[in-house]
Amino acid sequence: MDARTPQLRALFIHAALTPYRIDLLNHLHRHLELKAIFLRMNPASQAFDQAELRSRLECDHEYLLRGFEIGGRLFRRGVLPAIETFDPDVVVTQEYSPTTLSLALLGRRILGRRWGLTILTADSSLIAGDAGYARKLARRIALGAADSVIVYTDAGKTWLVDQGVPANRVFVSPNCQDEKRFATALDDALPLAEQFLVKKGLHGRRIVLCVGRLVELKGVDRVIGAFARVARTVPDTLLVVVGDGPERRALEQLATREGVADRVRFEGQQQGRDLLAWYLLGRLLVLASRWECYGAVVNEALLAGTPVLCSKAAGAAELIRSGHNGHVFDPYDLNVLSDHMAHWLQAAAPLGVQPLKCRESLMPYPFEEAAHPFIQAIEVAAMASRGICEVTHS
Numbered sequence: 001m002d003a004r005t006p007q008l009r010a011l012f013i014h015a016a017l018t019p020y021r022i023d024l025l026n027h028l029h030r031h032l033e034l035k036a037i038f039l040r041m042n043p044a045s046q047a048f049d050q051a052e053l054r055s056r057l058e059c060d061h062e063y064l065l066r067g068f069e070i071g072g073r074l075f076r077r078g079v080l081p082a083i084e085t086f087d088p089d090v091v092v093t094q095e096y097s098p099t100t101l102s103l104a105l106l107g108r109r110i111l112g113r114r115w116g117l118t119i120l121t122a123d124s125s126l127i128a129g130d131a132g133y134a135r136k137l138a139r140r141i142a143l144g145a146a147d148s149v150i151v152y153t154d155a156g157k158t159w160l161v162d163q164g165v166p167a168n169r170v171f172v173s174p175n176c177q178d179e180k181r182f183a184t185a186l187d188d189a190l191p192l193a194e195q196f197l198v199k200k201g202l203h204g205r206r207i208v209l210c211v212g213r214l215v216e217l218k219g220v221d222r223v224i225g226a227f228a229r230v231a232r233t234v235p236d237t238l239l240v241v242v243g244d245g246p247e248r249r250a251l252e253q254l255a256t257r258e259g260v261a262d263r264v265r266f267e268g269q270q271q272g273r274d275l276l277a278w279y280l281l282g283r284l285l286v287l288a289s290r291w292e293c294y295g296a297v298v299n300e301a302l303l304a305g306t307p308v309l310c311s312k313a314a315g316a317a318e319l320i321r322s323g324h325n326g327h328v329f330d331p332y333d334l335n336v337l338s339d340h341m342a343h344w345l346q347a348a349a350p351l352g353v354q355p356l357k358c359r360e361s362l363m364p365y366p367f368e369e370a371a372h373p374f375i376q377a378i379e380v381a382a383m384a385s386r387g388i389c390e391v392t393h394s
Contacts, residue, residue, distance in 0.1 A: 009033040010378050011088040013079065013099055016040040017053050017061070019271070020296040023178040027371045029059035032378065035086050036061040039074045039099070045213055049271060073098050080106075083115070089382040090116040090147075096138035104145035116147040116381025122293035124156040126313060147381035150374055152294045152315045169380065171373040174319065175294045178367040182303045186358050189276035194356055196277050200265075203352035205238045206345045209282035209306070211275070211297045212289075214245030219288035219311065219331050221247075221254055226286075226338040228258035234345050239264045242278050279304035280356065283348035284341065288331045289314050302326075305359025309340050325362035 010032045012025065017038050028034045036059055042048055054061070067076040075098050083091060093100040100119060119142055143149065143160075149170045151157050157170045197203065210223045220241060227239045241251070241264065248266060255264040270278060279285075285301035286309045298316035301308050308326035310317045317328045327340045 007033075008090075008379070008382055009086065009088045010035075010090045010092060011083060011086050012036045012092045014038055014094050015074065015097075016043045017048075017050060017057065018043060019048060019053060020175060020177060020299070022053060022056050023176075023181060023367065024173075024371055024374065026056075026058045027178070027368070028374065028378075031375055034059045035088075037079075037082055038063050039065070039076050041065065044072060045215075046269070052272065079103075088115050089385065090118055090378045092118045092120060092150075092378065094120050096121070096135060096142045100142050101138055104142050114385045116378075116383075116385035117145055118148045118150060118377050118381045119143070119146045120150045122152055122156070122315065124151075124153060124159055124315060126291065147384035148377040150377045153318045155318070156315070171377040171380075173372075173374040173377070174299070174316075174370045175296055176299045176363070176367050176370040177296075177303065179303055179361050179363060180367075182300070183358065183361070185273075186276055186280060186304055189273040189280060190356065190358060192273050193277035193280040196281060197351060197356060202238070202281060204236055204350045206234065206236055206283045206348050206350050207278075207281050208237060208239045208341065208345065209242065209278060209285040209301070210239065210288075211242045211278070211285065211301075212287070214241070214243050214247040214251060216247060217290045217292075218247075219290050220251055222288045222331060222334060222337065223286050224251060224254050224258060224260070224264060226288075226334050226341055227264070228255075228260045229334075229338040230342045230345065231260050231263050234342060236350055237263065237345055240278060240282070241266045242268075242270050242275065244269045275300075276304070279306055280358065281351060282306045283351075284309065284326075284344045286337070286341065287311055287314055287316070288329075288337065290331050292316070299363065302362040305362055307344050307362065309337065309344070319364060321364055325364070 012034060025036055041050060064076045064078045066078060079099055091103060103117060143165055149160060149165060150173050152174050154172055157172050160170050161167045208227060210220055212218050214220060231237055252266060255261045279301055285306050287295050287298055289311045290313055292314035295314040295316035298308050298310055298319055302319060302325055308320060310320050310326060310328050311331040312328050313331055320326045320328050329336050329340060
């Protein structure tokens, strides 16, 4: 769809507003009559500056915070009245959540009109393989009621189709950000990166970045182990860990045992310009997650022109073009990880050899190409709700 279509109204119900969702929501807003509803003030695992995020969000939005939580699952009051008030053509929900299930079980006629149901899920063969009985049952109910499904990866689509979901109801929309907006933000962060370069003594260094929550499944211990091997042969390297979490002390102790405590810096959680400055300084980013729905940091690093070594367990591995913008590796194979790390670091110029500047994006395709299937999924759901059964899409 090339122009905004006011007659098509979509209600996007999401757990929380995050930095990596804003570009998508703004893109949808420019093409549809969009309203967003958030069920948390922040994601359960990380806090963001919500005032800053809201200042960048273009669509109408609200928070529904009344209700309760059981085992991380949100049960919110006010969802049905919000649907009735907005009167959407399509409701977009996240995962096989209580909200999704309530809409699936109550049926779309409960509010006196029909509306399409689109489900956004991170499902893949790996994630689905870890599912317990409750999630499998919830998935069966939700997919049976959905008019369209959005996944992050081609592998996710393949898995759903293999489970019997019609291929023309499944759309692949990677979790990406707008390269034009991101490039402007990087340019604004360049002076701060230059300050970091001087104040943190980074001249002559080749920086490996590890960005994310410091929890076991992120595999930061593997990154430190591989880095310790590389540090012996590439002496000017530095590992910068950007993030915080319950594993931080254990990881600091691991760096000491590996003999690289002076070569590993823990910078804590960074947001906004501070995080972008590190992307500008990094020569390589490593995501070694043992399990990862997607991995938004991969997209961010590639947009900043930083090559990525990405775990094959992360959905964002599909963004990697081997040898061009990084490599995909087995997160349990330390030898392969250290070999790839050494290869990319040896090919990178140390900081300070050339003036610091923004680099060309290494993303394999533009944001609009990633976001367009999301709009297609909403259009398909709207047509299905109107009884148009023969749906085709490009």
